[in-house]
Amino acid sequence: MDQALGMVDEVVGLAGFLGAAFGWFQAVPWLAPAVFIAALGVMAWRVWKLVGLGAAADEAPGPDFKRLQSLSVRKFVPWLKENLRGHDAIIDEIAEILDQGLALAKQGRTLGAFFLAGPTGTGKTFIAQLLSQALFPESEPLVLRMNQFKHPDDVFTLIGPPPGVRGFELGGALTRPVLENPCRVVLLDELEKAHRDVHHCLYDILDTGQCREKSSGRPVSFAGCLFVATSNAGVEELRAAGDAEQDKAARQGRFLDALARTGLFEKPFLARFTGGILLMDELDPLRVAEVACLKLARRLREYGMDLVFTSPAVLLEAVQKNEEFKGYGVRQIGAYLEHKTDGAIALARREGRKKVSLDIDASGRITINPVDAP
Numbered sequence: 001m002d003q004a005l006g007m008v009d010e011v012v013g014l015a016g017f018l019g020a021a022f023g024w025f026q027a028v029p030w031l032a033p034a035v036f037i038a039a040l041g042v043m044a045w046r047v048w049k050l051v052g053l054g055a056a057a058d059e060a061p062g063p064d065f066k067r068l069q070s071l072s073v074r075k076f077v078p079w080l081k082e083n084l085r086g087h088d089a090i091i092d093e094i095a096e097i098l099d100q101g102l103a104l105a106k107q108g109r110t111l112g113a114f115f116l117a118g119p120t121g122t123g124k125t126f127i128a129q130l131l132s133q134a135l136f137p138e139s140e141p142l143v144l145r146m147n148q149f150k151h152p153d154d155v156f157t158l159i160g161p162p163p164g165v166r167g168f169e170l171g172g173a174l175t176r177p178v179l180e181n182p183c184r185v186v187l188l189d190e191l192e193k194a195h196r197d198v199h200h201c202l203y204d205i206l207d208t209g210q211c212r213e214k215s216s217g218r219p220v221s222f223a224g225c226l227f228v229a230t231s232n233a234g235v236e237e238l239r240a241a242g243d244a245e246q247d248k249a250a251r252q253g254r255f256l257d258a259l260a261r262t263g264l265f266e267k268p269f270l271a272r273f274t275g276g277i278l279l280m281d282e283l284d285p286l287r288v289a290e291v292a293c294l295k296l297a298r299r300l301r302e303y304g305m306d307l308v309f310t311s312p313a314v315l316l317e318a319v320q321k322n323e324e325f326k327g328y329g330v331r332q333i334g335a336y337l338e339h340k341t342d343g344a345i346a347l348a349r350r351e352g353r354k355k356v357s358l359d360i361d362a363s364g365r366i367t368i369n370p371v372d373a374p
């Protein structure tokens, strides 16, 4: 349609030029008004398209529903539990709800929306990334850091500024990537930091599963999107509200009230997270040790070494350090272990080690020892 319109544009322009240049307007009395009316028509159509109304009849390009229905998270549960420690019940809950969302996928609803609350460094962002890898391995999750959406005008950052405003041709930070790839995990990281108006905009999107990109007028379908919001807010209130014995619906109600009491979220907005509000709390020391183990094994694998055994002393040290870093969650453990193992890894790599064990020597340094001959 746009291409045909471009042609009409050129024909009208050419007729105007030739009419004026060769005096046809005098010879053919109806030609000038005809060209004028045609030019007006084209102009009106352009304006119509520009304000986005012209696209009203367009269908939102939907995802491949057959493919979505064939997906399942349940078979990734062991892998998810292997990588994310200490949150088995939450993984089970997410998998169940998400599989339902996949089976019910259709225009007008999202695949699901989860609200993950908890102190920093407990794996909230990480689980969104793992879910993305499991469901849509070919595409990266769309990470929106909501602290960059603190101003009311950031609604336009999300869904694109109105036509003519600077940067409008780039579209919205949420809408454009979804237009390009309708199946993806959308991570609303640290949602409490976004402006209320941004919350309202997201409310509509979660409610209807679609929106219109402001800058282009193109309809956007979120039917292939899984939304995961994370938040550090209201942890104390949530801890007080939730105990394991309650039934799920009652707990959800109390979580919702508790979060609304922080004054950071409106209740109806929270209610749009139909997957539920899930509390990912601090890990106990045993889980911290497991995470440390995982991180060490992964790091050594990057250098071509198999970690066969880790001395308890190494893990004890990791757990002790974690107490010191408590404010940061297990995130800091990774950086600490990296720093602590650099020297030993460099040495072991030079010696061509393949299968190794980790230990701590008398001076408190981590050592990497061969399990096989080099």
Ligand SMILES: Nc1ncnc2c1ncn2[C@@H]1O[C@H](COP(=O)(O)OP(=O)(O)O)[C@@H](O)[C@H]1O
Binding pocket: 083, 084, 085, 086, 087, 119, 120, 121, 122, 123, 124, 125, 126, 127, 230, 283, 291, 329, 330, 331, 334
């Ligand atoms: N429960 C966990 N199990 C395994 N690794 C974890 C866990 N929690 C955090 N991590 C590690 O710490 C890093 C930071 O965690 P992240 O998900 O960013 O924390 P936050 O809860 O603040 O979003 C992750 O990339 C992951 O490597």
Ligand SMILES: [Mg+2]
Binding pocket: 121, 124, 125, 126, 189, 230
């Ligand atoms: Mg995070």
